[in-house]
Amino acid sequence: MSEEPASETPRAGLSRRGLLGLALGAGAAGVAVGAGAASAIALTRPDAASVADTHQFYGAHPAGITTDVQDHLHFAAFDVMEGASRQDLVELLQDWSYAAARMMLGLEVSATGAVGGSPEAPPDDTGEALGLPASNLTITIGFGPTLFSTAEGVDRFGLASQAPGSLAALPPFLGDDLDPGHTGGDLCIQACADDPQVAVHAVRNLSRIAFGRARLRWSQLGYGRTSRTSATSKTPRNLFGFKDGTANILADDTAALDEHVWVSADDGPTWLAGGSYLVARKIAMKIETWDRVRLAEQERVTGRAKGTGAPLSGGDEFAAPDFAASGAAGLAIDPRSHVSRAHPANNGGIRMLRRGYNYVDGNTALGRLDAGLFFLGYVRSPDRFITVQRSVATDLMMEYVTTVGSGIWAVPPAPSEGSFVGAGLFS
Numbered sequence: 001m002s003e004e005p006a007s008e009t010p011r012a013g014l015s016r017r018g019l020l021g022l023a024l025g026a027g028a029a030g031v032a033v034g035a036g037a038a039s040a041i042a043l044t045r046p047d048a049a050s051v052a053d054t055h056q057f058y059g060a061h062p063a064g065i066t067t068d069v070q071d072h073l074h075f076a077a078f079d080v081m082e083g084a085s086r087q088d089l090v091e092l093l094q095d096w097s098y099a100a101a102r103m104m105l106g107l108e109v110s111a112t113g114a115v116g117g118s119p120e121a122p123p124d125d126t127g128e129a130l131g132l133p134a135s136n137l138t139i140t141i142g143f144g145p146t147l148f149s150t151a152e153g154v155d156r157f158g159l160a161s162q163a164p165g166s167l168a169a170l171p172p173f174l175g176d177d178l179d180p181g182h183t184g185g186d187l188c189i190q191a192c193a194d195d196p197q198v199a200v201h202a203v204r205n206l207s208r209i210a211f212g213r214a215r216l217r218w219s220q221l222g223y224g225r226t227s228r229t230s231a232t233s234k235t236p237r238n239l240f241g242f243k244d245g246t247a248n249i250l251a252d253d254t255a256a257l258d259e260h261v262w263v264s265a266d267d268g269p270t271w272l273a274g275g276s277y278l279v280a281r282k283i284a285m286k287i288e289t290w291d292r293v294r295l296a297e298q299e300r301v302t303g304r305a306k307g308t309g310a311p312l313s314g315g316d317e318f319a320a321p322d323f324a325a326s327g328a329a330g331l332a333i334d335p336r337s338h339v340s341r342a343h344p345a346n347n348g349g350i351r352m353l354r355r356g357y358n359y360v361d362g363n364t365a366l367g368r369l370d371a372g373l374f375f376l377g378y379v380r381s382p383d384r385f386i387t388v389q390r391s392v393a394t395d396l397m398m399e400y401v402t403t404v405g406s407g408i409w410a411v412p413p414a415p416s417e418g419s420f421v422g423a424g425l426f427s
């Protein structure tokens, strides 16, 4: 993350309140997000040589979905503060967009950053990413059902009429044991980067910017991606030791993305066209139980070979599973295996883009690893996820997992340069 001279484009693009309302008296007030903000950001990136590890916040589809899956995740869900107005929400999204666009370019959250401001005021940027490259940071922002209407039906921000008809809290599923402290949220931020410090810096600074307007509801660190979105990346493994992401939708498969991931203009609402729906599921794995299961059974549960990742019906990792093929005892792939239950052939053709992460949150009181998979799936409509989830909720893998956290958010398309995430919702 690079410092830049404080004299360059000071605080261009900030909302009226400015970053956190920090450094009061430093001249931030009165500067609204303007069309020039994004180009100013691009121009002021001081280290043109390292743009290779940067992604654009602005564009068409949101960054962090088809982006080659980075190594680390910091995910955070927020609730808008009681009493915050529609204008507060708009300004928060403006400030988040400005800071996110800068951080994705490897810059600090504002021009004065960690050390360029007044010594008498807390710095705008917390500083722990100074000197680090952008590390492929992507920041993806989502809007939860409660942003449009609370559980009690209150339309806090005049957005209810703009809510996607299908966006609602997910129904309960078999195998759910949800902790409200890891479920839901008015807003979410998915920060992915190849350096965990960069991902944590992003969420920490965006939380700080939200001060007085939104507060952190829950968050999750993830490491070791459990999926791939590019044909050139090797398929990673989840904590059950199996290759995960083999049959994922890849970034260059634009037809599949259009069919299964991106919300189209016809789907509506208009402000969401080009965006997607994100489902997060914190799935605790009974690691110690799994580790005592014989290999053949682990493979039956999954439907794939542990070593190669190939379907049990034969071929290599990328061979199509043949659900009719015979094995030594009956069908080669058990119809209750995870792959069988999740496969599009058994779900009306539905596919999704997965980009989850492993997590380890220390250990339980019983001395077991508190670990699992932080599932992140992108779908064109919530009902698609629900269909597949209902199907896998009775698969053989269920014996070894419990879902302890959950949420769904509509992810607006990337804003155009100088605008802010979700602007179409407020116009």
Ligand code: HEM
Residues within 6 Å of the ligand: 238, 240, 242, 243, 244, 245, 246, 247, 248, 281, 283, 285, 302, 304, 338, 339, 342, 343, 344, 351, 352, 372, 373, 375, 377, 385, 388, 389, 392, 401
């Ligand atoms: C801890 C929980 C889970 C584990 C360990 C797990 C593991 C796996 C593995 C090993 C594969 C095969 C490799 C691949 O194609 O990626 C797979 C495939 C898949 N999983 Fe999961 N998964 C989990 C939860 C879920 C959930 C919650 C969903 C969605 C509701 C899901 C949807 C899928 C889909 C759609 C596929 C691809 C199926 C295909 O097209 O063949 N998984 N999963």
